[in-house]
Amino acid sequence: MSKRAGIFISMLLGAVALTGCGEPLTGQDEVAKKAVSAQAINTPVVSDELRLYVFNCGQIRMNSVEAFGLSNDETDVRELVVPCYVIEHPKGTLLWDGGLPSATAALPGWSPEVQGNSVRLDKTLAQQLSNMKFDLNSFDYVAFSHIHFDHVGVANEVKNATWLVQEADFDAAFLPEGAPLGPAVEPDLLRELKNSETLKLNGDHDVFGDGRVRLISAPGHTPGHQVLLIDLQEYGPLVLSGDLYHFRFNRTQRRVPLFNVDADQTLASMDKVESLVTEEEAQFWIEHDLALFNTLKIAPDFYR
Ligand SMILES: [Zn+2]
Numbered sequence: 001m002s003k004r005a006g007i008f009i010s011m012l013l014g015a016v017a018l019t020g021c022g023e024p025l026t027g028q029d030e031v032a033k034k035a036v037s038a039q040a041i042n043t044p045v046v047s048d049e050l051r052l053y054v055f056n057c058g059q060i061r062m063n064s065v066e067a068f069g070l071s072n073d074e075t076d077v078r079e080l081v082v083p084c085y086v087i088e089h090p091k092g093t094l095l096w097d098g099g100l101p102s103a104t105a106a107l108p109g110w111s112p113e114v115q116g117n118s119v120r121l122d123k124t125l126a127q128q129l130s131n132m133k134f135d136l137n138s139f140d141y142v143a144f145s146h147i148h149f150d151h152v153g154v155a156n157e158v159k160n161a162t163w164l165v166q167e168a169d170f171d172a173a174f175l176p177e178g179a180p181l182g183p184a185v186e187p188d189l190l191r192e193l194k195n196s197e198t199l200k201l202n203g204d205h206d207v208f209g210d211g212r213v214r215l216i217s218a219p220g221h222t223p224g225h226q227v228l229l230i231d232l233q234e235y236g237p238l239v240l241s242g243d244l245y246h247f248r249f250n251r252t253q254r255r256v257p258l259f260n261v262d263a264d265q266t267l268a269s270m271d272k273v274e275s276l277v278t279e280e281e282a283q284f285w286i287e288h289d290l291a292l293f294n295t296l297k298i299a300p301d302f303y304r
Contacts, residue, residue: 047088049304050232050304051302051303052085052232052238053087053088053301053302054084054293054296054298054299054303055085055128057121057125057153058081058082058104059079059082059119059120059121059290060119060150061119062080062116063116065247068250069255070247070249077247077290077291079290081293082099082287084096084099084154087207089207089213092140092208093140094140094164095139095141096143096228097144097287098142098151098152098155098158099151099154100149101121101189102125102154104121105122105123107121121153125154126157132299132300136154137158139158139160140162141163141164142155142161142163143163143164143226145227145242146169146226147169147172147182147190148183148185149184149186149189151242152190152193155193156192156193157192158196160196162196163193163197163198164205164207164215165224166200166201166226168202169222170200170224173185173187174190175187182222183259184259201217203217204216212230213228213229213231214228214229216228216276218270218272220260220262220264221257221260223262227240227244227273228242238284238303239276239280239282239285241273241285245286247288251286
C-alpha cells in the first residue's frame with residue numbers, strides 16, 4: 001500500500017476498532033477455549049508430516065497500481081488477496097503472516113473507499129480456526145514476512161508463541177518516540193506480541209532445525225522483510241513471497257514499489273530469492289495474487 005493509503009486505511013480501521021470487534025466471548029466460551037488451547041499446548045507432535053494450510057485473511061481493492069511501480073495500463077488487476085498460512089511440522093507449528101487487522105471484520109463487505117482504497121475481511125482467522133486442531137493460543141512460532149498492517153493483523157491475539165522477527169523489522173516497528181514511522185507500519189498492531197518470547201534474527205533461519213521450513217531474509221520492502229521456504233514432501237519445495245512482489249508484473253519486470261524502504265536492497269533480495277527458487281526447483285507463490293489464490297486448496301484442506 002502507499003503511505004497515504006496505509007494511513008487512511010489505518011484511520012478507517014481505528015474507527016472500526018472503537019466500535020468493537022466481533023462478539024465478546026461468554027464465560028463458558030472462554031472456559032471451553034482455554035481448555036482447547038491447554039490441550040494443544042500439551043500436544044507437541046501434532047502431525048508426523050509437514051503440512052501447509054492456507055487461509056483468506058482479507059482483500060484489498062485499489063483504483064491505481066502506481067504505488068507498486070506499475071503504470072495503470074500494465075495490469076488489469078486491482079484486487080489483492082491477503083492470506084495467512086499455518087505450517088504444521090512434526091516438531092511444532094508456525095503461523096506465517098497475520099492478514100488484515102481482525103477489527104476489519106466488524107465492517108460488512110468492503111470498507112468505504114478512502115483515497116481510492118478499500119479493504120474487507122469476511123472471517124477473522126480466529127473464526128476460521130474454530131473448527132481446527134489449533135488456535136491462536138497454540139502456535140509454537142509466529143513469523144510475518146514484514147511489519148506492514150496487512151501482514152500482522154492477528155499479532156496481538158497470538159499468545160504463547162515465539163515471535164521470529166528480523167531485528168531490522170523489530171527496530172523499525174518500535175522506533176524511539178518521535179521518530180517517523182515507515183509507510184503502512186502500525187506499532188499498535190504489535191503492542192501485545194512485543195511482550196512475547198522473541199527471537200531476533202539477522203539473516204536466514206531454519207525454524208525446526210531440519211532445513212524443511214526456512215525463513216529467508218529478503219530486505220528492501222521493509223528493513224527486515226523475509227520470505228518462507230517450505231520443503232513439502234508431496235507438493236515439493238515452495239517459496240511464499242511475502243511482499244517481495246505484489247503483482248506478477250513486478251516479478252517479470254523486476255519493478256520495485258515506490259514505497260519500499262530501499263530499492264537497491266529490494267533488487268538484491270529479488271536476485272537472492274530467484275536463485276534459491278532455481279536451485280531448489282521451488283514453486284513460487286506471490287502471496288497477494290488473488291488469481292493464484294483462487295486455485296489453491298483452502299484450510300481445513302492442506303498441502304503435504
Ligand atoms: Zn502486503
